[in-house]
Amino acid sequence: MIELENVSYTYGGGELLSDVSLQLQSGSFHFLTGPSGAGKTTLLKLCYGALLPTSGRLSAFGENVAGLDRDQMALLRRRIGVVHQDCRFLDHMTVAENVSLPLMVSGQAEAAKREDLSELLSWVGLGSRLDALPPELSGGERQRAAVARAVILSPDVVLADEPTGNVDWEMSQRLLRLLVELNRMGKTVLIATHDLSLIRAAKSHVQARVLRISQRQVQLAGADL
Amino acid sequence: MNKEIIQNLLQRDARADRVVPPTGYTAHLTLFVSGAMAFLAVFVLALSLASGRLADRWATELAGAATLRINAPADQLAAQTEAALTVLSQTPGVASARALTTEEQAALLLPWFGPDLPLDTLPIPQLIEIIEGDPGLDTAGLRLRLGAEVPGAVLDDHTRWREPLVDAAMSLRRLGWVSILLIGGATAAMVTLAANASLAANAQIIEVLRLVGARDSFIARAFVRRFTYRAFFGAVVGVLLGMTGVLLLPEASDEGGFLTGLGLRGVGWLLPALIPLLGAAVAFLATWTAASRKLKELS
Numbered sequence: 001m002i003e004l005e006n007v008s009y010t011y012g013g014g015e016l017l018s019d020v021s022l023q024l025q026s027g028s029f030h031f032l033t034g035p036s037g038a039g040k041t042t043l044l045k046l047c048y049g050a051l052l053p054t055s056g057r058l059s060a061f062g063e064n065v066a067g068l069d070r071d072q073m074a075l076l077r078r079r080i081g082v083v084h085q086d087c088r089f090l091d092h093m094t095v096a097e098n099v100s101l102p103l104m105v106s107g108q109a110e111a112a113k114r115e116d117l118s119e120l121l122s123w124v125g126l127g128s129r130l131d132a133l134p135p136e137l138s139g140g141e142r143q144r145a146a147v148a149r150a151v152i153l154s155p156d157v158v159l160a161d162e163p164t165g166n167v168d169w170e171m172s173q174r175l176l177r178l179l180v181e182l183n184r185m186g187k188t189v190l191i192a193t194h195d196l197s198l199i200r201a202a203k204s205h206v207q208a209r210v211l212r213i214s215q216r217q218v219q220l221a222g223a224d225l
Numbered sequence: 226m227n228k229e230i231i232q233n234l235l236q237r238d239a240r241a242d243r244v245v246p247p248t249g250y251t252a253h254l255t256l257f258v259s260g261a262m263a264f265l266a267v268f269v270l271a272l273s274l275a276s277g278r279l280a281d282r283w284a285t286e287l288a289g290a291a292t293l294r295i296n297a298p299a300d301q302l303a304a305q306t307e308a309a310l311t312v313l314s315q316t317p318g319v320a321s322a323r324a325l326t327t328e329e330q331a332a333l334l335l336p337w338f339g340p341d342l343p344l345d346t347l348p349i350p351q352l353i354e355i356i357e358g359d360p361g362l363d364t365a366g367l368r369l370r371l372g373a374e375v376p377g378a379v380l381d382d383h384t385r386w387r388e389p390l391v392d393a394a395m396s397l398r399r400l401g402w403v404s405i406l407l408i409g410g411a412t413a414a415m416v417t418l419a420a421n422a423s424l425a426a427n428a429q430i431i432e433v434l435r436l437v438g439a440r441d442s443f444i445a446r447a448f449v450r451r452f453t454y455r456a457f458f459g460a461v462v463g464v465l466l467g468m469t470g471v472l473l474l475p476e477a478s479d480e481g482g483f484l485t486g487l488g489l490r491g492v493g494w495l496l497p498a499l500i501p502l503l504g505a506a507v508a509f510l511a512t513w514t515a516a517s518r519k520l521k522e523l524s
Contacts, residue, residue, distance in 0.1 A: 078438035
């Protein structure tokens with residue numbers, strides 16, 4: 001699905017990631033952990049093409065990402081659902097409109113039927129908030145709406161950047177269950193988090209590989225988690 | 226940019242249009258600028274068309290006529306007038322020639338001297354109106370003959386002042402068209418500025434749209450449609466106000482001269498209807514160019 005081969009990324013003269021190799025195989029579930037500022041978000045951005053490697057090769061669905069033009073990059077992003085820590089909604093549009101945004105931009109606006117949106121938002125527990133504006137939602141509700149938006153195009157890969165960063169324990173468990181459920185539907189899931197308790201809690205639900213970023217490199221985490 | 230893209234751009238998609246927040250100072254700026262420019266364009270168009278009409282009229286009305294002025298002592302005036310008329314009647318290219326009556330000459334001097342001037346006591350030259358036939362008049366040959374037979378005769382074929390007047394009217398018309406081009410250019414510049422400001426203000430929205438898989442063409446369309454429609458509606462209002470202003474201009478009259486003939490005539494009234502379409506086209510191209518450039522910068 002997504003493969004990084006000896007990827008390095010430099011910004012402002014400093015190397016943020018060095019010689020990283022990583023494979024996200026179809027249907028796999030990964031956690032990416034490490035302290036704040038270690039480069040988790042940078043790695044996720046590389047995975048969905050928001051950043052390009054300074055060196056090394058990044059491929060997604062068999063394509064060299066560096067060789068894609070802007071239109072091809074847009075098509076790539078339709079196959080990768082992303083849940084951002086800050087959610088990134090359009091505040092002047094309702095939750096239903098925000099969640100259906102990927103359908104709209106991909107020319108499938110007519111597929112955004114209200115009953116389907118209602119079903120999807122009910123799945124994330126927001127069935128009654130279709131017409132709310134994003135600023136009216138709580139942190140947990142925003143994260144769940146972001147999950148709904150990330151999966152509405154039924155992407156092959158779901159990337160989540162600190163999805164539980166702004167929510168309480170109960171809500172983080174709820175979000176985790178949603179992401180595990182997506183993995184059971186066959187989606188490849190990568191969650192970047194510094195919350196080790198979330199990773200421990202996931203062990204009972206899913207077979208997950210845990211990767212740790214340390215000193216600009218990605219390693220498979222040991223049993224100390 | 227092919228036909229399909231243009232059709233997509235012009236088709237309203239309320240949901241897609243909603244991705245860009247509907248308000249902001251750029252909306253008001255575009256409406257105001259396109260309205261003001263359309264208002265000015267109507268007046269420039271009216272001026273340009275009136276100048277063209279004037280140039281045509283002067284060129285056609287005066288081209289086939291000449292005036293012979295007899296400057297002679299009072300006791301010789303009638304004889305020289307008679308001699309001149311005889312010469313003219315024998316000259317090829319003269320369709321008709323007649324001496325103006327005292328009343329007609331007084332009417333010509335009325336605007337300058339007023340109604341109470343005792344013309345019969347003044348040494349006023351006799352004017353003879355000449356209408357040219359086909360083929361035209363050989364003015365050089367006629368001058369030579371008049372010089373020999375009617376010493377007080379001075380032939381004025383109107384060339385001396387007709388050409389500068391027609392040139393002036395044509396220059397005014399050209400100036401009008403240049404002004405219309407400048408108005409179009411200024412509109413394009415202002416819409417480009419407004420579109421750039423709007424794109425910069427909505428950079429985060431553009432980022433979100435890209436993250437969910439929007440192509441540049443989708444993002445550009447959302448902005449282009451908005452600015453095109455704003456420019457169109459602003460221009461419609463400007464044209465309506467401008468046409469109302471033109472309607473209120475005084476009717477053409479001899480007393481008012483050129484300044485009262487500035488209005489639109491006949492099919493000329495239909496031409497302002499093109500201004501909103503041209504305004505929309507200018508806004509369309511300006512926004513499309515600005516959006517394409519800005520989206521490239523933001524990538």
